Structure formats: C-alpha cells, structure tokens
Amino acid sequence: MDQTCPLCEKNCPLKSPQCQSGKNYAVFSSSRHETQENKLFALFYKLSHLFVHRNGQNQGKNRILAILRHHGDMTQRELLDHTDIRSASLSELLAKIEANGNISREHNHGNARNLHIRLTPKGQTEAARIHQENLRLSDELFSCLSKKEQEQLEHILIKLLVNWKKEKE
Numbered sequence: 001m002d003q004t005c006p007l008c009e010k011n012c013p014l015k016s017p018q019c020q021s022g023k024n025y026a027v028f029s030s031s032r033h034e035t036q037e038n039k040l041f042a043l044f045y046k047l048s049h050l051f052v053h054r055n056g057q058n059q060g061k062n063r064i065l066a067i068l069r070h071h072g073d074m075t076q077r078e079l080l081d082h083t084d085i086r087s088a089s090l091s092e093l094l095a096k097i098e099a100n101g102n103i104s105r106e107h108n109h110g111n112a113r114n115l116h117i118r119l120t121p122k123g124q125t126e127a128a129r130i131h132q133e134n135l136r137l138s139d140e141l142f143s144c145l146s147k148k149e150q151e152q153l154e155h156i157l158i159k160l161l162v163n164w165k166k167e168k169e
Contacts, residue, residue: 007144054137060085060093062130065102065119069127073118075108102126 004011005022012018014026028046033039052059067082068074074082080090094117097103102123108114119127142150 051141061097061100061102064093064097065123065127065130066134068103068117068119069124069131073116076105076115076117079117097123 003014005014005017005019005025007021007025008019010018010022012022014022014029017023017026028043031039031042033042063083064079067079071078071082076090076094079094080087083090085093094103094105098105100122101120103117104120105115105117108116142153145153
C-alpha cells in the first residue's frame, strides 16, 4: 500500500499528514479489523451512514419520486419491481406520498386490483428538485475520484449488486 496521502498534491507521508483530509485518510486507512473484508464492510457502513444523514430521512419518498420522474407513470407492480422492497412497505410509503399530494393512485379500468401511479404537478416539482439535489450530491461525493477511479468503482459496485441480488434469489 502507498504510504503517502493520495488526497492532495503535497504527497505527505501518512504517518505525518499536513492537511485535515490527509489526517482523516490516515485514521481510516490505519483502522484495524480482523479481515480486509471486515474493514471494507466497516468503511462501506460508515459511508452509507454519512450518505443517509446527508441526504435526509425521506429516502424512500425521494426514490419513488425519482423513479416516477425517470420512467413516467406506472403500475404499483412495476414500481415494486424497480424498488426491490416488500409490497406492504411500498403500499404504506405510497399512501404517505399520496397524502402529501405528490402522487395520485388510480385503479386501472381493465383490472381493479392494479393501481396506476403518476406524479401530480406538485410531485413533478418535488421530483425535479430531488433530481437537482441528487446531481449536486453525486458531484460532491465523487468529484474527489478521477474518471478512471469512478469507472472502477462503478464496476465494483455493479459486481457487488449482482452478487448480493443473486444470493437473495
């Protein structure tokens, strides 16, 4: 492992970093864990925790609005396929989002059991705001990585997702 700080141009040794970012990097990189996998899990957990707290407590709602903004109107079944959450949890979340006036749910004329979900004008405005916030957050989070590092991270994350989904099935 490289023993210099990769976060700034100073290339100072990790044993005595000169900037706050370097000091933080040294703390995270020197943490002790039983295995490398355990260390990766701890770092992933910490990053996830920071993401949740930075992105607010409305992630479920935001995700639903973002999906509808991106894919357009859909049935509740189609939305369920996009979200990968339990049907009862989705129904409860949709009821809250509908109560806020961001979506409307209508029974499909051909099949009364099928609910059709669409963004209301208020929901379209909120979804556009969320989209802009997500763009800002993604720029903020990944701007410290080079394009090559971003591509490598993308491949790693996809590999993890495919593996975890396979184990779930």
